[in-house]
Structure formats: C-alpha cells, structure tokens
Amino acid sequence: MNRPKIAVDCMGGDYAPEEIVKGCLLACRELEVLLYLVGDEKRIRNILEREGACDKERLVIVHADDVVGMHEPASNVLKKKNSSLYVAGLLLRENKADGLVSAGNTGAVLTVGKFLVGALEEIERPAIGVALPNPKGRTVLIDVGANVDCKPRHLLQFAIIGHTYAKEILGIQNPRVGILSIGEEEGKGNELVRESYSLLKRSKLNFLGNAEGRDIYAGTFDVIVCDGFVGNVILKASESLGMAVLQMIKEEVQKSLLAKIGALLIKPALNNFKKKADFAEYGGIPLLGAKKPVIITHGRANAKAIKNAIRVANEFYLHHFNERLSEDIKNLSPKEVRI
Numbered sequence: 001m002n003r004p005k006i007a008v009d010c011m012g013g014d015y016a017p018e019e020i021v022k023g024c025l026l027a028c029r030e031l032e033v034l035l036y037l038v039g040d041e042k043r044i045r046n047i048l049e050r051e052g053a054c055d056k057e058r059l060v061i062v063h064a065d066d067v068v069g070m071h072e073p074a075s076n077v078l079k080k081k082n083s084s085l086y087v088a089g090l091l092l093r094e095n096k097a098d099g100l101v102s103a104g105n106t107g108a109v110l111t112v113g114k115f116l117v118g119a120l121e122e123i124e125r126p127a128i129g130v131a132l133p134n135p136k137g138r139t140v141l142i143d144v145g146a147n148v149d150c151k152p153r154h155l156l157q158f159a160i161i162g163h164t165y166a167k168e169i170l171g172i173q174n175p176r177v178g179i180l181s182i183g184e185e186e187g188k189g190n191e192l193v194r195e196s197y198s199l200l201k202r203s204k205l206n207f208l209g210n211a212e213g214r215d216i217y218a219g220t221f222d223v224i225v226c227d228g229f230v231g232n233v234i235l236k237a238s239e240s241l242g243m244a245v246l247q248m249i250k251e252e253v254q255k256s257l258l259a260k261i262g263a264l265l266i267k268p269a270l271n272n273f274k275k276k277a278d279f280a281e282y283g284g285i286p287l288l289g290a291k292k293p294v295i296i297t298h299g300r301a302n303a304k305a306i307k308n309a310i311r312v313a314n315e316f317y318l319h320h321f322n323e324r325l326s327e328d329i330k331n332l333s334p335k336e337v338r339i
Contacts, residue, residue, distance in 0.1 A: 004314050005033070005097045011039040012067070013298075024059065025048070025303075066084070070299060071105075100294045101309045114146070120290070126146060129142035129285065141235070143227060143231050144228060158225050159200055160205065161289055165288060172222050177200065178210060179225045179226070180212075180213070180225065181211065199334060200225075203334050204333075291322070295309045295310075
C-alpha cells in the first residue's frame with residue numbers, strides 16, 4: 001500500500017520528545033501513514049520501546065543530533081543543518097516525505113517551509129491559514145503570520161489559497177470571501193485593502209466585499225483575507241480571550257453552591273464549547289502554498305495534538321490540495337494579473 005509519508009520533528013516543542021513520539025504512536029495506530037521520527041535516535045527509541053510501538057515498519061527513526069531552540073532567531077535553522085527541523089524539511093525537499101509536522105520554533109518552521117521546502121510555482125508567498133470556529137462551522141482567516149508586509153497581489157493569492165482550503169479541506173462549496181477592513185462599504189480601509197478589494201472584485205472568487213472584525217466569528221464569510229501582521233494579532237488575541245473567558249467562568253462557578261450546581265447541569269455544553277476551541281482537537285495550522293504540506297502545531301502540543309497534526313498533513317495529501325490550488329490560482333485570478 002502506498003501510504004503518505006509524514007516527517008515529524010520529534011525535538012521541537014515544550015514536551016519533546018516524549019509527547020511528540022507518543023503522538024506518532026497514536027497516529028500510527030489510527031491512520032494509514034508512514035512516519036519519519038526525526039531527532040535523537042536513542043531518546044526516540046527508548047520511548048518507543050517503553051510505550052510499545054504498533055507497527056515498526058511504519059515508524060522510521062531518522063537521527064538528527066541538533067535542535068533549534070524555541071527562542072532562537074528563525075534564520076538559525078538554515079545554519080543548523082543537523083537539527084531535527086532542518087533534516088525533516090530536507091526529507092520533503094528530496095521528495096522522501098509528503099508532509100512535515102513540528103511543534104518547534106514557529107519562525108523556524110516557517111523558514112523551513114518557505115526557503116527549504118519552497119513554494120508552489122504559482123505561489124509567490126505561502127501563507128498561514130487558520131480555521132476559526134463560528135456558530136455555523138468554520139471561517140478561514142488568512143494570513144495569520146507568515147507575511148507582514150504585503151502587496152495587493154499577495155492578498156489576492158491568499159484569498160484563492162483560502163478558497164481552496166475552505167472548499168477542499170472544510171467541504172464548503174463556493175466559499176464566501178471577504179477582505180478585512182474597518183467598514184463594510186467599498187472604499188473603506190487603508191491603501192492595501194482598497195487596492196486588494198479591486199483585484200478581488202475582478203477575480204472569479206465568490207467575493208462579497210469588506211469584512212469587519214465582528215464578522216470573523218459570526219459565520220457571514222467562509223474566508224477572510226488580511227496581511228499577516230493583522231492576522232497574527234487577531235489570532236493571539238482570540239487565543240487569549242478564549243482562555244480568559246474559560247477562567248472567568250471557572251472563577252464565577254466557585255462563588256456559590258447554586259453556581260456549582262448550575263455548572264454541573266451545563267457541564268456537557270461547556271465541554272463541547274471547550275472542545276471547539278481546543279487546539280489539540282485540530283492539531284495544527286498549515287503553511288498553505290508550500291510544495292508539500294507543512295503543519296505548525298502549538299509549542300505546548302501534547303500527544304493528542306501531534307496525532308491530529310499528522311492527521312491534518314495526511315488530509316492535505318489525500319485531498320491532492322496542491323494540485324487543486326494550482327488549478328484555482330490559474331482559473332480564479334483576474335486575467336490581467338500575471339501568475
């Protein structure tokens with residue numbers, strides 16, 4: 001059987017390599033994948049022997065004796081050619097692996113994805129897309145940190161990338177696309193937004209116009225486009241707000257017996273809400289437009305998160321995402337925009 005081959009950076013993240021290797025074992029038991037476990041061979045092998053590997057033929061250890069620290073400059077990864085992250089990226093570059101998963105230094109993972117793995121021929125800049133929850137399903141926000149200085153043609157490509165993500169991975173037919181601005185009327189926003197609006201309007205996307213901040217979690221758009229600076233601020237603020245809301249609810253519940261009883265009654269609903277907001281359930285966020293799927297997961301990723309990040313990489317491979325994206329870039333761009 002021709003299984004997707006996923007390279008996993010086993011030394012990146014707060015709980016590496018323990019939780020990363022455990023996550024690989026979970027994925028091996030639940031998914032039809034072959035995993036390259038990249039990192040310190042002795043430490044990885046000890047964990048596998050202790051935990052009991054499922055199918056040794058589907059768990060291949062690739063030794064790497066160096067690590068890119070969480071607080072190192074991102075560019076250091078290109079100098080540390082024996083690091084687990086660089087070696088994992090090299091497996092993609094050399095077509096030995098079909099996808100990469102890392103919980104390590106986010107900037108370094110982006111650097112590997114953009115400069116070692118490289119972008120698709122049709123894509124000028126890969127972008128990070130995150131599928132945020134809303135009452136009706138999911139909204140793709142793109143870009144959320146890969147590109148902080150953008151031109152209108154970049155936002156046009158981000159919109160098409162988001163369209164393909166929503167269509168192929170989330171199953172949304174004819175996704176509704178908007179561009180993030182400070183008002184819903186055409187002409188609102190800064191120069192980048194206004195010029196990008198014009199390009200998007202002339203594209204073959206289902207472009208509905210400006211999206212405001214309130215639309216991000218309302219479900220009125222399936223894809224919302226912005227530059228990486230704005231997107232990253234939104235993503236980090238959203239993560240912080242989610243944790244703050246849960247903490248405040250927990251504190252209020254402790255204030256009275258009646259509140260504690262009420263909390264017990266609505267506990268299933270609260271658990272469902274927490275599950276929707278839990279990054280471990282979704283595994284990681286993809287760098288879209290790279291030649292091979294590169295999945296960035298949280299530095300605090302546990303085994304469950306790693307398993308789900310591997311699942312995400314597997315989904316991108318099985319859905320032939322890059323082939324669909326290349327077609328959409330050609331078919332949906334305005335004719336006057338050179339690809």
